[in-house]
Amino acid sequence: MKIDRLLAMTVLLLNRGRVSAKELADRFEVSTKTIYRDMETLNQSGIPIVAHQGISGGFEIMEPYAMARQFLTLSEIEAIVAAVKGIHTAVDDRVFGTLLDKVKALLSRVDRLQLEQQGAGLVFDFNPWGQGPAARDKVNSLRQAIEHTRKVSFKYLNMNGTESERVVEPAVLILKGYLWYVQAYCTLRSEFRVFRLSRIQELRVLEQTFVRKQAPSLEGYAWESDxxxxxxxxxxxxxxxxxxxxxxxxxxxxxxxxxxxxxxxxxxxxxxxxxxxxxxxxxxxxxxxxxxxxxxxxxxxxxxxxxxxxxxxxx
Known part of the structure; x- marks a missing residue:
């Protein structure tokens, strides 16, 4: 959609500064003529786009402009950026990459320069040391299954070492500490269960879809001292x-x-x-x-x- 492309262009220009028409055309898979029309549309909507000629030319947004960030302070935005970066380390999804760009776009160039100079005061990394691509593949497969309401089959090894075949309807992924879990409706037990991803083997996303059921609150899985x-x-x-x-x-x-x-x-x-x-x-x-x-x-x-x-x- 054009509105999505225009928003993405605005975010890109705010984060990158000057970008050539050719690079924009290649990135958004449109012609350079479309890019020029889009720049004119952004100008008419009140976003101050400046065009520069020559070899190092391109489009950029005038310095004072920044997307409205309401009442968020620089420290609060820094915390959001750190959190989104952390999620992006564990989940290979373009959604979080785009979200990170949008959050950064809330900062003016002066703010970004200040953050670069002071360094990262807070870092979240949800990728455990030594974790291979297989663990991330499980997370990504389950996210796709949840999004498209597809059933999933796998072999599961419980804490007692007993292996069983399961077909489940995944509801939500949970990252607890450094471990991933999935809350899902288990067709074998006819109830919602929480499965630890490291104990899931031979995961397959099935063609069969399901109607979402009301999952119990995750607060119900809080640790009980008893x-x-x-x-x-x-x-x-x-x-x-x-x-x-x-x-x-x-x-x-x-x-x-x-x-x-x-x-x-x-x-x-x-x-x-x-x-x-x-x-x-x-x-x-x-x-x-x-x-x-x-x-x-x-x-x-x-x-x-x-x-x-x-x-x-x-x-």
Whole structure:
């Protein structure tokens, strides 16, 4: 549509400054004659377009002009830019690229220069370290399925290691911390469920469409402390000084006490589950469970089973 092209041109000129007629024609896939007509239309609508002749010529918007930004301060716009950039790192979608251009267009050249000079004071990056293109492909496929109301099939591995075939009607993508989830109506369970994308395999967007159902509020998925209180008990761990950095990442500072030899003692109430044992074993020889005794015994049993696996290889 012409109105969309005119708006996009205005945003581009505000962000880029001078742009040649040929570049505009190539970008918007129209003729240079159409570009000249569009520039005249923008002029008549009150946007001060200036045409420059010569090799370095082109169109630009006069310096004082900026799109109305209502009551947004420079700091507020900076925060919006940072947030949109962050989303764009995780979602490969032109919509967010265009949105970023539009938000930047709210700034005058003086404002943009000020932001460049002071540097980025806030950066959001929702792309975890080491994440390959497969994770982003899942997000993009699900976004397309949600937009076009297409059913999706996949194999899902739950937290207990059980695999199942699912066909779902995706409703919304959720980014929680550094993990992606999708809220969807599961045809197998006949109810809405939340699926973790890292546990989804062989994702396929189907040709079959669906009628959107009213999804439950996401507030209903808030963490409930009762979920983990059943196995919550006092524990004490002792970590070597070599893993201080990891201990600081994993535990509340109030639970950690430095010992005279540089080691770290961690005392607190923890849930005894598979995650806890996996976490402790990941520290290898750099951790010792001091209490309770049954957790000590379980760690010894698990360590013994690991040794038995390697002893079988020696035979």
């Amino acid at each position: 979920w983990s209180s059943a196995n919550l008990q006092e524990m004490t761990f002792l970590f070597d000084s070599k893993v201080r950095h990891r201990v600081g990442d994993s535990f509340d500072p109030e639970q950690v006490r430095s010992q005279d030899d540089g080691s770290l003692q961690v005392k607190g109430r923890f849930t005894e589950d598979e995650w806890l044992y996996s976490m402790l074993l990941s520290y290898g020889e750099h951790v010792r469970v001091e209490a309770p005794s049954h957790v000590v015994e379980e760690m010894v049993n698990r360590a013994r089973k690991i040794m038995e696996r390697y002893q079988k290889l020696d035979r």
